[in-house]
Amino acid sequence: MTTDSANQEDSRDGGGEAAADDFEDYADLGATTENAMDIAETSMDRVRELVPDETLADRIRQKSVHATGDPEFQHLVRFTGVDDDEPVRAGARAVLDTAPVVTDITMVKAGITGRGHDCPVRKAIGNGADLAAETGMTRTAASVLELDREGVYDGSIAVVGNAPTAALALADCIEDGTRPAVVVATPVGFVKAAESRKRLREVAADHGVPAITNVGRRGGSGLAAGLTNELIHVASDAREGAVDL
Amino acid sequence: MTTDSANQEDSRDGGGEAAADDFEDYADLGATTENAMDIAETSMDRVRELVPDETLADRIRQKSVHATGDPEFQHLVRFTGVDDDEPVRAGARAVLDTAPVVTDITMVKAGITGRGHDCPVRKAIGNGADLAAETGMTRTAASVLELDREGVYDGSIAVVGNAPTAALALADCIEDGTRPAVVVATPVGFVKAAESRKRLREVAADHGVPAITNVGRRGGSGLAAGLTNELIHVASDAREGAVDL
Numbered sequence: 001m002t003t004d005s006a007n008q009e010d011s012r013d014g015g016g017e018a019a020a021d022d023f024e025d026y027a028d029l030g031a032t033t034e035n036a037m038d039i040a041e042t043s044m045d046r047v048r049e050l051v052p053d054e055t056l057a058d059r060i061r062q063k064s065v066h067a068t069g070d071p072e073f074q075h076l077v078r079f080t081g082v083d084d085d086e087p088v089r090a091g092a093r094a095v096l097d098t099a100p101v102v103t104d105i106t107m108v109k110a111g112i113t114g115r116g117h118d119c120p121v122r123k124a125i126g127n128g129a130d131l132a133a134e135t136g137m138t139r140t141a142a143s144v145l146e147l148d149r150e151g152v153y154d155g156s157i158a159v160v161g162n163a164p165t166a167a168l169a170l171a172d173c174i175e176d177g178t179r180p181a182v183v184v185a186t187p188v189g190f191v192k193a194a195e196s197r198k199r200l201r202e203v204a205a206d207h208g209v210p211a212i213t214n215v216g217r218r219g220g221s222g223l224a225a226g227l228t229n230e231l232i233h234v235a236s237d238a239r240e241g242a243v244d245l
Numbered sequence: 246m247t248t249d250s251a252n253q254e255d256s257r258d259g260g261g262e263a264a265a266d267d268f269e270d271y272a273d274l275g276a277t278t279e280n281a282m283d284i285a286e287t288s289m290d291r292v293r294e295l296v297p298d299e300t301l302a303d304r305i306r307q308k309s310v311h312a313t314g315d316p317e318f319q320h321l322v323r324f325t326g327v328d329d330d331e332p333v334r335a336g337a338r339a340v341l342d343t344a345p346v347v348t349d350i351t352m353v354k355a356g357i358t359g360r361g362h363d364c365p366v367r368k369a370i371g372n373g374a375d376l377a378a379e380t381g382m383t384r385t386a387a388s389v390l391e392l393d394r395e396g397v398y399d400g401s402i403a404v405v406g407n408a409p410t411a412a413l414a415l416a417d418c419i420e421d422g423t424r425p426a427v428v429v430a431t432p433v434g435f436v437k438a439a440e441s442r443k444r445l446r447e448v449a450a451d452h453g454v455p456a457i458t459n460v461g462r463r464g465g466s467g468l469a470a471g472l473t474n475e476l477i478h479v480a481s482d483a484r485e486g487a488v489d490l
Contacts, residue, residue, distance in 0.1 A: 067433070110351045218313060
């Protein structure tokens with residue numbers, strides 16, 4: 001998945017002393033690789049030829065296409081809220097409020113851009129190990145329940161990219177009174193992935209929690225990170241007065 | 246993407262003192278979340294109904310379907326070698342030889358399972374910052390060239406999940422004499438992603454480097470991590486005598 005994960009890399013570690021002269025053999029590489037920003041821009045330009053560019057929700061649809069490399073994915077994204085733009089507005093506002101971003105697994109956390117926001121980013125996995133051992137539930141589900149017990153999910157940007165059981169646990173938390181600022185959930189796979197997103201949509205709608213999800217078996221960590229990064233981009237644009245929330 | 250990233254999580258950090266009794270409200274969760282291993286098994290069982298299960302290459306095809314949630318993805322995977330199984334054999338042997346796994350970005354590294362192997366896992370990004378600044382090439386391309394200069398890619402399991410320019414740089418390195426044990430490359434997107442994989446296939450074929458790639462615009466970090474994890478699983482099966490390499 002294309003995300004902005006590269007942007008968050010600390011280019012200061014490593015580095016070395018390589019002089020450009022050492023790489024005359026790769027003189028052609030400048031032409032073949034271009035600047036990453038140029039590639040990203042060109043890529044989004046192509047996406048905008050394939051996806052409408054009118055609403056805030058369209059930006060999420062565009063990002064879904066960018067992240068999956070599939071123009072058809074725009075039709076698989078679902079928005080839970082008073083209108084399709086609401087979860088995007090809610091997500092961008094949460095970014096402006098420096099709400100915590102809470103991901104299910106490390107891979108999603110690694111894909112969240114480090115630029116354009118001051119939100120703390122944390123992962124659920126690694127918490128709730130005792131609960132998982134005691135109950136036999138999955139470690140990802142237990143990790144969500146444990147963080148929820150600590151109040152972490154209230155007001156958060158809650159992101160599930162990998163684990164259907166994390167999405168199901170998050171739905172239970174919402175049903176029990178937890179109110180994330182926004183939910184982004186795109187777990188992938190053949191067992192419970194689509195069902196877990198459907199349940200999240202139903203619970204989110206019942207309790208007024210804005211949510212961005214997708215239908216079908218596809219999805220994944222890269223998509224979840226990409227959509228969350230787009231909420232950050234919308235927030236950046238709002239900060240600069242380029243969009244109204 | 247479904248990977249085994251959850252497996253590598255250190256369940257010892259966090260954890261807390263949660264007692265099962267505190268979660269009587271979630272008594273139904275055991276039924277709805279099951280055990281993660283059960284879900285993974287059931288998921289792969291469903292995949293095996295959709296993808297042939299005869300060759301080592303079929304295991305990679307299966308994993309591509311598992312990782313993308315899309316049965317059609319099996320037809321998009323390409324194997325470069327004397328036969329389709331060669332890159333899988335080469336990758337599994339490299340795992341048994343504890344060859345380093347070198348990923349392009351952090352997100353792919355985060356998706357590589359911590360179980361079933363003793364391979365060091367490192368990322369390229371973060372290296373070659375000076376080279377990028379001096380030449381204007383992308384940081385991911387510069388990071389690959391810098392690590393290659395240090396001899397890191399020879400004999401490695403070279404994985405590119407995100408950046409087309411990293412794949413193009415890796416192709417240049419191979420053309421210049423570098424010999425990874427195997428290449429896994431699935432960068433995603435609308436600009437240079439498919440082209441970069443095509444060039445890698447051509448260079449790999451010319452120089453006898455086994456490679457696993459895909460055609461089309463789709464792909465991504467989760468897929469690359471998933472396919473690499475399958476090489477690790479094949480190696481585990483070989484270690485136990487369940488498959489011959």
